[in-house]
Amino acid sequence: MSAHSATTATTAAGSDAGTTAVELAIGGMTCASCAARIEKKLNRMDGVEATVNYATEKAKVTYAGADVSVEDLIATVEATGYTARPPAPPAAGTAAPPPGSGDTEQSASEDDGLTTLRQRLITAVLLAVPVIAMAMIPALQFDYWQWLSLTLAAPVVTYAAWPFHRAAWTNAKHGAATMDTLISVGTSAAFLWSVWALFFGTAGMVGMTHPFEFTIARSDGAGNIYLEAAAGVTAFILAGRYFEARSKRKAGAALKALMELGAKEVTVLRNGVETTIPTSALQVGDRFLVRPGEKIATDGTVVEGSSAVDASMLTGESVPVEVAVGDTVTGATLNAGGRLVVEATRVGNDTQLARMAKLVEDAQNGKASAQRLADRISAVFVPIVIAL
Numbered sequence: 496m497s498a499h500s501a502t503t504a505t506t507a508a509g510s511d512a513g514t515t516a517v518e519l520a521i522g523g524m525t526c527a528s529c530a531a532r533i534e535k536k537l538n539r540m541d542g543v544e545a546t547v548n549y550a551t552e553k554a555k556v557t558y559a560g561a562d563v564s565v566e567d568l569i570a571t572v573e574a575t576g577y578t579a580r581p582p583a584p585p586a587a588g589t590a591a592p593p594p595g596s597g598d599t600e601q602s603a604s605e606d607d608g609l610t611t612l613r614q615r616l617i618t619a620v621l622l623a624v625p626v627i628a629m630a631m632i633p634a635l636q637f638d639y640w641q642w643l644s645l646t647l648a649a650p651v652v653t654y655a656a657w658p659f660h661r662a663a664w665t666n667a668k669h670g671a672a673t674m675d676t677l678i679s680v681g682t683s684a685a686f687l688w689s690v691w692a693l694f695f696g697t698a699g700m701v702g703m704t705h706p707f708e709f710t711i712a713r714s715d716g717a718g719n720i721y722l723e724a725a726a727g728v729t730a731f732i733l734a735g736r737y738f739e740a741r742s743k744r745k746a747g748a749a750l751k752a753l754m755e756l757g758a759k760e761v762t763v764l765r766n767g768v769e770t771t772i773p774t775s776a777l778q779v780g781d782r783f784l785v786r787p788g789e790k791i792a793t794d795g796t797v798v799e800g801s802s803a804v805d806a807s808m809l810t811g812e813s814v815p816v817e818v819a820v821g822d823t824v825t826g827a828t829l830n831a832g833g834r835l836v837v838e839a840t841r842v843g844n845d846t847q848l849a850r851m852a853k854l855v856e857d858a859q860n861g862k863a864s865a866q867r868l869a870d871r872i873s874a875v876f877v878p879i880v881i882a883l
Contacts, residue, residue: 514559518856519568521547521554522578525662525736526674528877529577536575537568550743554579576669609740612658616733619655622647623726630705630723638701641720645693648722652686656729658736672877678732680881682725689720754852756808757827761792764836777842785835793826794841802832809847 524530530549537545542559556568572579626644629635656679663679666672692698697718705720761774762784769784774792777783782798785791791804803815806828815831818824824837826846843849 514557516555516557517565517568519554519556519572519579521552521572523662523665524549524552524577525658528673531871532671532673533572533575533577536571540567540571543568551746552743574669576665576671609737609744612733612737612740615655615658616730616737619651619726619730619733622651622655623723623730626651626726627723630720631707633704633706636704641693641698641703641705641722644720644722645689648686648689648726651726651729652682655733656682659729659732672881674877677877677880678728682729685721685725685728689722689725692718692720753855754848756790757846757848758790758792762786775843777839779839779842781839782836783839785830785837787830787832787834789830791824791826791828791830791835791837793839794846795824795826795837795839797822797824797835798838799836800834802830802835805829805831809851 521530521533524533524547527549530547533554534545534547537543537547537554537556540558540563542563543556544558545554545556547554554572558568569579626647629640629644659675659678659682662673662675666676689698697703698720703718758774760771761777762769762771763777764770764782764784777793783792783795785802787802797818797820799820801817801819804818804824805815806825807813808827808829809825818835823840824835825848826841827848841847844853
């Protein structure tokens with residue numbers, strides 16, 4: 496199970512009457528078969544159509560009718576062995592925050608999860624390398640080297656591989672098998688057989704060697720140990736999980752950077768008095784002041800003043816655009832010239848910047864046909880391997 500937990504997302508009215516769309520962040524997925532299981536469970540609900548993306552760890556769910564609620568969706572996900580949280584309702588009287596603006600808790604959770612994963616990876620690599628070296632190089636096999644290998648491999652198979660064992664147990668309780676099941680069963684079998692061979696077989700005797708050969712001689716197996724396999728597999732898979740988590744974090748950071756282009760505070764004009772408020776508190780029809788060098792807080796129409804606006808973050812055009820009374824301006828663009836008074840026409844999720852971020856999120860959460868095929872294959876791959 497992944498270290499970080501699920502966080503909230505936003506809901507929106509569906510395109511069809513009586514249809515609601517909700518986007519949930521899912522916690523606990525460790526492979527594509529996990530996403531396939533959740534998607535299958537959600538789609539079994541009446542009136543529900545769901546798409547779960549393992550790469551972004553989000554579920555996009557559309558449901559119709561009063562018989563299904565967000566709580567029902569959450570309960571279904573949790574019954575499958577994963578976590579999710581209901582979307583947070585916007586505060587009364589305030590504009591809805593743009594997508595990605597409530598990711599502070601998620602970022603902290605991701606950082607904690609990445610740190611823990613890195614610690615497990617470092618432990619696994621430092622201990623697995625000498626175990627593999629002793630098993631592969633006969634010159635390093637001194638008297639009782641196999642017992643040192645056991646001492647070094649034990650923390651790798653227990654502490655470093657604990658996320659695999661925990662996820663495998665959770666899936667087993669729900670009658671499912673994932674890639675974590677294969678990893679847990681494989682490493683545990685190799686380790687436990689090695690322990691048996693050392694304590695009850697001939698592998699623990701002085702002078703025992705482990706030759707590096709491409710052929711396997713027939714024997715009862717009591718003199719063979721596979722500690723290097725258990726430790727090596729754990730280290731390699733942890734490395735893959737760590738780099739995967741890091742790449743996901745960087746992909747999410749790009750979207751957050753886009754949303755952070757907007758202004759955090761704005762100076763509104765109310766009854767001739769200038770008041771500084773958070774941008775999220777702006778209402779349609781509010782008039783706000785934009786001084787030279789400041790970012791325009793939200794989409795609106797210029798009602799006073801003239802200036803040059805740098806819109807390069809939207810259009811890529813490096814030359815500022817001249818605006819005057821009656822012209823429209825876009826939130827997050829930079830006022831490069833004079834003083835402007837702007838009347839807000841779109842706020843929150845309706846702004847052009849928020850719509851751009853939503854398009855990026857939808858593109859990330861969507862699935863290509865090849866990805867859907869991979870999900871279908873992964874759903875049956877693990878059971879087939881275990882059966883074989």
